[in-house]
Structures are given as C-alpha cells and as structure tokens.
Amino acid sequence: MSYGIYIGRNHSADGHAWLAGYGDEPSSHWLEIAPRETHAPGSQIEVGVSPSADLPGQRSTIPQVAQTFRHLRVSYSYYLGVPAPITNGGLNEHGVAVRDIWSTSRKELIEMTPPDQRGPNYSDLARLVLERARTAREGVDLIAALIAEHGYSCYGGNSHIIADPDEAWVVIEFSGAQKLWVAERLGPDSIRASRPGYIRTIPDKPDDDFLFPEHFISFAIDQGWYDPAQGPFDVNAIYGDGKGRWDGVAWIEEEMRQRASRPEKIGVHDVVFAIATERLTGDTAGYGQVVPLVHPSHDALRVMWHAPVGPVTAPLVPVFMGMTEIPLEYGIHRYLTTGESARFLDERHSERDGDTVSHVAQGAEVTHSAFAVQKRLMHLAFQMQDPLLHEIHAHWRRLEVGLEAELPEVLRSAEILLEQGEDHLARRLLTVQSSLWLQNALQDAMCLADAAEMRVRNCGALNLSLHPMKPDQVW
Template sequence: MKRILSVIIAVSVLLAAYPVFACTTTLTGKKASADGSVMVSHSDDGLGDGRLIYVPAMDHKKGSMRPVYYDACALGYKPEWGASETQRLVTKERGPGYDTPGVPLSVPIGYIPQVEHTYAYFDANYGIMNEHQLSIGECTDKAKVEPEPAPGKRIFYSSELSRVALERCKKAKDAVKLMGALIDKYGYYGTGETLLVADPEEGWVFEMCGYDAEGTGGVWVAKRVPDDSFFVAANQFRIREVKKGARDMMFSADIFDIAKKKGWWNPSDGPLDWAKVYGDGEFHHPYYSLRRVWRAQSLVAPSKNLPAWVEGAFTKKYPFAVKPDQKLSVEDVFRIHRDNYEGTEFDLTKGLAAGPFNDPNRFEGRAESVAGSEEPLSTVKGAFERPLNIYRCVYAYVNQSRKWLPDAVGGLTWFGPDRPATAVLMPFYAGVNNLPEPIQKGDILKFEKDSMWTAFNYVANYAMLKYGFMIKDIHAVRDHFEMQSFGRQKQLEQNAAELIDDKRDAEARKLLTGYCEDNADNVLKAWWKLSEDLYIKYNDGYLNTSAGIAQSVFYPAWWLKKVGYENGPLTYKRNSGEK
C-alpha cells in the first residue's frame, strides 16, 4: 500500500510540474513593413511537438458537431485526454497529418456545432495560417487564476480557439469576435494567453484567461495594433487600460463586473488595467518577460532609447506598440527571434557562463522551464537572462499576409524548425495542396532521419560543443538557402498569380506545392550533410580540414585564467591554493 501511495504521489508531482510553452510573438502593421504585408511571428519555446501539420479544407454534414480537444500546452500532458507527450493531437477528423497509428486517440473535452465548410490551414501547437491569409501567433501569460479543464464548464484553451478561428474566419476582427464568443459560451481553462490575429489589412492583440477555478466562462480583451507600428509580447499580458467605447478595442461583456466581484478592481482606482487586474506579473522572475520586450522594441526602434531597467513588473516604460525607425522585412523580424542580446550588457555569448566558445545557451535550473512547481533544482538562488532565442524552442515562424496577391500566394509562412539561431526559414504558401512529409513528422523521443525537426535539433545540440566555431558553418548553409528562397520568391509568386488570373488555380497550387516540397527536401539533405561535416571538422576538439588534421583549437586566455588553468600542475610542489 505504501508503494502504491508513493507512486501516486510521484505521478501527481510529475503532472503538477508541467512544461511551459513560454513563447515570444510579434505583429508588424502593413505600414510598418517593408513590402506592405501584415506580419505575425512566433517562437514556440517549449520542448514538445515540433511538427507543422497541414489540415485540409473539409465539408461537414449539416447538424454535425465539432469535437474540442484538450491542449497539453495549457497545463501539461494529461493521459486521460488521449494523444501523447510528443504527439499533441491524434484524430482522423483533421486530415492525414493527425492520423498517428500506435498513439491513443485524443478524447474530446466537449463539442460545438460544426459549420458546413471549414478552411484549410497550417497547424502546430497553435493554429498558424489559413488559406485566406488569416494569421495567428501566440505566447503564454501568467494569470491570477488558471482553471483545470471541465467538460460542460471549461472546454476551450487558446490552441483550439485558434484552430476554430482558422477553420471558419477570413478576417482578423471576425476571428477575435468568434473566439471571444466561444469563451463566453463554453468557458476557458489553462494559463493566460495572448493570440495575435492578423489579415492582409490589420492586426489585433487578443488576450484571455480564466477567473474562477470552479466556475464557468472566462474573460478576454482585444486591442488593434496601429498600422504603422510593431507589437511584441513575451509571456506577460500587454494590454493595459480597458476603455469603454474605444474603437480599437473589444472585450468580454462582464470584464468589469468580474473584476469588481473578485475584489481585484474598483472603479475609483481609475481605468481597469487588464495586465494588472487579471495578470500576475512576469512569468517566472524579474525581466523574464520584460527584457525580451525591451530588446525587441529596441531593435526595431533604437531611437527611442528605451531603458533596460525599470521599476517593476507593471512598468509603462515600454509602450503597447512602437513605430519602427525603418520598415521591417521578414529577415528583420526573424532576426529578433534569433537574438541573444549580442552587443548589450546582457550579451549571452560573453562571460564565463558562455564557456570558452561563446555558447549563448543557458539551461534553466529552477522553475523557468517548469510551471506549477517552485521546487528548486539547486541550492543556489539566482537566474540567467532569458533570451529571445532559447535552446528549448521547437519551432519559430514569420507569417506574411499580403493584400495585393491572391490568397493562395499572398499568405506565406516562413517556418524554421527548432531554435531560431540555428534554423533555416523555409517558405510554405497558403495555397499548397499539402506540406512536405518531413515537416509533418517529428517526435522528441525518437531519432528520425526523415524528420526535419530531428535534423535541425541534432545540429543545434551538436553545435553547443564548440558554438563560436560551428555557428559560422551553420550560418553559411542557412544563408545559402534563405538567400535562394528570397531570390526566387518574386518570379515564383508572379507565375502562380498569373495562373490564378487565368483561372488555372489547380496548376498554381501544384506549382506552389512542388516548390515548397523541393526546397524542404533540399534543406533536409543539406542539414544532415552539415551534421556530418561538423562531426568531421571538429572531431575530438580539433580543427580537421584538407589543410591539416588535428589542428589545435585551444581555449582563450581569459577563460583559462577564470577556471584556474594557471594553478598547475606546473611543478612537483603543491600549489598554495590546493588542499
């Protein structure tokens, strides 16, 4: 009996300490982008399911019901809801990509009425983009209350909300209204969340959370991003004052009444501050969120000279959105996600923690990577800076929605598997008939040569052996493919658009699908070849090339001094510092 009780306790502790998808997401308005597109980006920063899945358009029988599934992103994997720790969703109802033999079927937490036709879209841990250029990004936030799922009371989390929106909506504003209505009617569970929702004309920030551990419903607020501005969120609510009658805002009808009832806000306090009233500050420790907001805004608008140090979690030093000093490209936006604070006082490629070879990766030792548990993993209290580029990222992307092109061509997801700094941006058009098989395959507990995620994760991990050297080799291959994609983009899109103008839609989709598949296939082959080249070139800590085998690559002097290299053994006498 004691053994059984011990197992139950151990399992309970394990499930309580759930992995967090602590992400960074940005939105660039059409007048802030270099080409007039509305851009949404997202890095999914939790070691989980890294697949990009194609969900086809479908027709449904009148009166049928749509299942709503539990999302492990919300509160961790729960076996009672099916699927697995590495495969987020298992069902035949959303196309071949989610039909995974040998994995338990996902169990619906509830149902909503289905519509007769649903749109095709790209899906990952959250919905990404549909065939009508509706685009979504996400980050997790800390809310005062984070309820458990409950059939009939709380059936929606942001992941399934984003998918329903992509299945049914063409415009960002309509998607916000739909998701808000679903929260109001069917309830909300899990962490606080930010979803960025955009179409070719505009972008909205949609934030939500639960408010009662046992009750139903949820609360939400949305704010439009100015067309000439750039927005960033990093695991903390970013909407502040909720203003009645504001044309650039939407919110749940009971947002004020609930705040008063809970004792979180009184009208005499002034306008309801959403982040303060319903949020619970930064995700883990000071600057876990704010440093990334500061860095992203500083990179796009350095002229603002934003302060790196502020008075507290609810500072107003960082505006809701900033106007970039120069209009932003896809490369500019993804460069933000690749950042390790290089060139700042927080530069993670410098110092003893970076080791002798400038490794910016900092493994988390307390509760940064695990929510629901504050149990320390070390007796040493402290924290590293939390970068925009983090080692446990499973994918990142930049979406473009472009009004001057047909939807099939104008909607474009630039997808990078694994962490941004070592990923290649690969283009996938909204009008493709399917996605390449390697991008739809991946399991963090399996080594799969035909998985794009495995290839990129393998190289990224190997690079940590001698990061400052290997990253240059990685970037050389990365830059080749990205420059090639950007260089071919204009002609490809012109050809596809002309086919659509000639009413040859099927040919255009075939053209786009073939291009994306060929590019992905070439990237996968090149990345495994890169892994072999890195192994040979840096074998046994040397530099091995045709110019010479076992060329010595020694440690830098500053690092040798820091780690006590000078303390010997240089003589046969005991050093004064040794015991």
C-alpha cells in the same frame, strides 16, 4: 511559453505588416496543410482538456460549422496534458494568421479554475480561428462567442495574436472559469511582441481599440482587486502577472523600432532576426514562422516562411497556401512524439493491447525527420558556439537571401497559370518549388551536422554532462 511579434505596415519596407513567432513545447513538431472541408448538418467537434491535464477538465463537444477554411499550420503532440494534436496557429486561405502565446493569469484566478472546467482550450481556439475567420476581427469575435457559450479550458491562462493584412489583435484569455477575456487592436504603427502576451490599461467601456465582456471590470471590483478611484484598469497588473513587459519583449520591441527608423525600414530579414537571434531563441523553440500579411491576387499565392525547429540554427523556407502536399520529411515522425514509445510498427499486439500500433505511417517513418536533423545541428552548434553557432546561423541567413530573390518569380509564374485557368499546374508548380527548397535545406542541414559533429569530437568539446550548453538569452 511561445513568442510572437507583430509589425505594422507603416514600418515595413514592402508596405505590408508581418506576424512571426514560434512555439515553446518539448514534443515533436510537423508541418501540415489542412484542406477546406464541408461538414454535415449537426456535426460536432470535441474540445477542451482531459482529467489527466495539469489543470484537469472535461472534454466536451461544440457544433461544427458547415465549411472550414484551408490553412497551413504546425502541429505538435504534447503540452501540459492538453490532448494532441495541438497547434499554436498558422495562416488560412483568407489571410488570417494566428499565434498562440502563454499569458499567465493571477494566482487567485488559477486557483478558482474548477477540476471539471469545460470549453475550448488554447489550441482549439487557434485552430477554430484558422478554420472559421475571414478577418482578424472575426477571429476576436469568434473567441468571445465561444467563451461566452461554451466556456474556456486552460492550463493557467493564454493569449493569441490574430492578424490580417489590415490590422491585428492581442487577445488574452484568463483562468478561473469566469469567461474573462480582453482584446487590444494593433494598427499600422504598432510593433508588439508577446512573451508572455500582455495588455496594459483599458478604457471603462469597450471601444474601437479595446474589447472585453460586460463583467470584465466589475468582476475585479467585486473581488477587491481593483478600485476605480486608483486610476485606469491595468489588465496585466490586475488579472495577469503584474510584471508588465518582460525584458526580452522590451528589448526586441526597441530593436525593431530602431530598425524601423532607418530609411529602408523593416524587411523580411529583420523579421527573421526577431525570431532567430540567439538572445531569444534556443531549444525550447519547437519551430519558426514568418507570415507576410498581404492580399495576393489569388489565395493560393499566400506564403508562410517555415523553420522545422528554432531558426537560431535552422532556415526559414517559403511554403504556399496552394501547395497540395508537404514533403514527408517535414511531416509527422515518431521522434519525440508523445505515446510513440509504447507503440510498434507491428500489429501483432493490437487486438490484445489496444493502442499499440504507431500513429505514424511506416513509409513516412523511413524518411529523415527534418525536425530531428535540425535538432541535432542545433545542439552541435550550442556545444561550440564559437565558431559553429555563428557559421551555421550565417549560412542559413544567406540561404534565405537567395530564397527571397527567387520567390517573386515563382509567385509570378504561378499567378500567370492561375489567370489562365490552369489551377492544377499552378498548384503543382508551387508544390514542386517549395518541396525543392525544403529538401535542399534538409540536405544542407545533414551535411552541416556531419561536419559539425567531427569538429566537436575532434576538439574534445562533446558535452557529456547533464547541464546543456546554450547561448545567453534575455528571457
């Protein structure tokens, strides 16, 4: 389902907006840097879903652009048959951040979806915005143009929050192959959570705050789903699930508004709370991201705070746009990676049986998987919530306080190097520093997990039933 939250700059202690969230998927997750790339004229890329997806479709191609932008993202290997690798978004070199969040379409629209649906899927749209958009509004216009020209492939409907330092947009894409989408602008006074993504009433025609295609309202009238005499067009009621804001969304939006009303307003640790609280975050959260929406003096200095699993029991650590590589421990491993159970780190069957060689490099596989280590720690904490969950949660929040204190000097050091034309040294500094933070956090997690397992075992608290233990959640 996934979850995202946007906080406008007027609510921020630092004077800038925030975008945070996580993805809800069962498979492996890994952090990666996608470099800026140049593509030959006439290049094509493959998009959409396959005939084996939960809502089947046909893969198709669309034109590639001449140049794609550098970005940070988390990828994963499975969701409802959507072809891997999949992404819910991240941050690009121009300061555009994206979060993908499920948003179901009404039953009749899902039933209209043809078995040969074509066009970009939700992951394609998130990736294409990161690769091509210089502003949030450009991201909205890109999604609109792609759907109009190529269609949209879905598993029941979806949404995106697209944000830059100046504004954000909620964009909802609907099932049914009718090329229906709608977007709402979020500004400096906005606090908006999506789970699922929602938009309520819209005007009769597009304006500065609401965008949608020409047939958006007339299609609902033709279907008998909307009568203009009944009042404003309520997108959620007419095209969505009709539930409005879910309980968790209402709770966290109100919690953030209360925090914003304090003299100190909202800081990074309040944003971390919004995606790390056990009321909202558990095993389904495959990772965590927090993006401060700023325009630094150099694009290499853009920051994304990253957690390898749900941050309820994991730390968020700064990673930089200017990094040249990600530690192998935070990259792809075979643990929970779809298809790896049928592959070997051995080529003897490759000629006879085709896809039998692992897609993970042998050198990477021998490193500890940060994703697997942190999942182990999460489920130890969930089996003894008092006191383990609270102790581990508090440990990581203290670590983040230390990272917040160190971050300005690291950024300033890299900035000085960049201003002196020492681009290579600046990127090396950012890579070494973030890698050190990530590796130290991983070592902490391994030690915490070993100690936690002994405590859980000695207390006779290992849960050997098939009913997982977890905190009570609002969702």
